[in-house]
Amino acid sequence: GAGVSQSPSNKVTEKGKDVELRCDPISGHTALYWYRQSLGQGLEFLIYFQGNSAPDKSGLPSDRFSAERTGGSVSTLTIQRTQQEDSAVYLCASSPDSRYSPLHFGNGTRLTVT
């Protein structure tokens, strides 16, 4: 496809379980971002990958959150021991380069922790 693809689109999990969220960026885009959007709120920066550079993890809220990007393409955001406050929409975006390039977003994964 031409756009950023995220899966699953919806995920319901029980408190304490681990979840993995997947992002397929636009082909050729070297920069990849993860954001979290709580209900009715803005976009909270989580983590940013640029090429082979070390990722900027400064937005990850706790050590239960981690992300990796394999082969410079697909990325997985993992949340361990989920809590109810983790419930939100997790948005992924990619761009052709890190500087001066707008972000292209997927439609997000809506995570509900019960």
Add this chain to the structure above:
Amino acid sequence: GQQLNQSPQSMFIQEGEDVSMNCTSSSIFNTWLWYKQDPGEGPVLLIALYKAGELTSNGRLTAQFGITRKDSFLNISASIPSDVGIYFCAGQGTSGTYKYIFGTGTRLKVLA
């Protein structure tokens, strides 16, 4: 979380009215972006700004990159019902990892 100040938080306006919103930062940015988000979807890019003082239009939308490089403005002229949604600004820093930080959003509702 890291977010920019955006105002107003929400607006109710009549169809045909003009709309103004702004975004401010304590840091200098090299790039300002404006996005619109519809329910259940990801944000979609409206306008990108790359130079201080730059004024750019996209149809009925006009955005400006503030001279101080710490703020940006978005105007919508002659609003229509499909303008309803949430509008976000985003700024990119001048050094480091060049991550984009987003504003808190302006929720726009247009009354026909």
